[in-house]
Amino acid sequence: MTLLDGKQTAETIKEEIAAEVEAIKAAHGKVPHLAAILVGNDGGSQTYVNNKVLACERVGFDSTLIRMEDSITEEELLEKIEELNNDANVDGFIVQLPLPKHIDTEKVLEAVNPSKDVDGFHPTNVGRMVAGLKAFLPATPYGILQLLERYQIETKGKHCVVIGRSNIVGSPMSILMAKNAYPGNCTVTICHRHTENLAQFTKQADILIAAVGIPEFVKADMVKDGAVVIDVGTTRVPDTTRKAGYKLKGDVLFDEVAPKCSFITPVPGGVGPLTIAMLLKNTLSAAKKEVYHN
Numbered sequence: 001m002t003l004l005d006g007k008q009t010a011e012t013i014k015e016e017i018a019a020e021v022e023a024i025k026a027a028h029g030k031v032p033h034l035a036a037i038l039v040g041n042d043g044g045s046q047t048y049v050n051n052k053v054l055a056c057e058r059v060g061f062d063s064t065l066i067r068m069e070d071s072i073t074e075e076e077l078l079e080k081i082e083e084l085n086n087d088a089n090v091d092g093f094i095v096q097l098p099l100p101k102h103i104d105t106e107k108v109l110e111a112v113n114p115s116k117d118v119d120g121f122h123p124t125n126v127g128r129m130v131a132g133l134k135a136f137l138p139a140t141p142y143g144i145l146q147l148l149e150r151y152q153i154e155t156k157g158k159h160c161v162v163i164g165r166s167n168i169v170g171s172p173m174s175i176l177m178a179k180n181a182y183p184g185n186c187t188v189t190i191c192h193r194h195t196e197n198l199a200q201f202t203k204q205a206d207i208l209i210a211a212v213g214i215p216e217f218v219k220a221d222m223v224k225d226g227a228v229v230i231d232v233g234t235t236r237v238p239d240t241t242r243k244a245g246y247k248l249k250g251d252v253l254f255d256e257v258a259p260k261c262s263f264i265t266p267v268p269g270g271v272g273p274l275t276i277a278m279l280l281k282n283t284l285s286a287a288k289k290e291v292y293h294n
């Protein structure tokens with residue numbers, strides 16, 4: 001069993017980005033700039049946004065964190081987005097999810113200019129990805145592709161089973177794994193809450209991607225011997241013995257599943273750090289105008 005070290009891979013990617021930032025700075029006297037809007041003060045979201053800001057510093061990007069109260073109106077958020085769309089100093093920005101219930105998430109995501117949508121959540125980027133055009137890829141699926149590629153895991157002709165069909169992970173992951181590319185060329189099965197006899201599908205997976213958000217959902221008897229298992233879950237479970245007051249749990253019952261795997265990602269230190277690295281990669285692409293040449 002080989003551990004897929006997301007933390008180390010993310011470090012390598014960030015070093016590559018930092019080297020490019022140096023070159024851009026030398027040539028143009030400016031560096032890529034990522035902004036993030038955080039509405040409210042959900043603990044998990046704060047951690048991720050703070051990690052993004054720290055990562056920006058690490059690679060030499062400018063970053064701006066915009067905090068807004070839980071009580072803001074949709075209109076106020078849309079105004080802020082318009083401001084960032086029009087700010088020539090900002091190359092890319094994200095609106096951290098989830099948003100408060102009184103705000104229409106789809107409307108908000110559609111308001112982001114696709115050329116600055118480094119999360120890849122705008123319908124234009126989703127459509128472009130599906131059509132095989134240049135697009136900002138959502139950071140988590142993009143990070144998983146990087147992990148498969150950098151560990152040189154064979155994907156052609158393999159059966160990839162994705163559990164979960166969310167817009168930000170399960171759906172785009174399934175599309176990318178089926179593409180005529182490396183990593184890709186898989187036969188893909190998407191499972192979700194209405195899948196009958198889930199284990200019958202997961203047991204056939206050469207590559208199993210768990211993106212359900214239920215801690216330790218995938219047990220050993222659901223996994224084939226020698227499978228590659230990618231765990232996207234990062235649920236905070238209360239743990240009073242820890243200083244942070246919580247423990248991070250993946251969607252996979254790691255101790256039981258790992259011995260059966262050829263490769264597996266840990267939680268923490270797996271997919272999470274790569275998500276942040278690929279957000280930076282998208283921001284670099286935005287600054288270099290590699291996707292939209294406006």
Ligand SMILES: Nc1nc(=O)c2c([nH]1)NC[C@@H]1CN(c3ccc(C(=O)N[C@@H](CCC(=O)O)C(=O)O)cc3)C=[N+]21
Pocket residue numbers: 045047048051094095096097098119139234248267268269270271272273275276
């Ligand atoms: N607009 C938007 N874009 C996102 O990309 C987005 C979002 N909203 N909302 C929330 C989810 C979740 N997410 C994570 C990012 C990093 C870690 C990460 O770095 N995790 C560390 C541990 C962090 C910890 O200690 O809590 C790890 O797995 O090793 C986890 C989760 C991005 N998301």
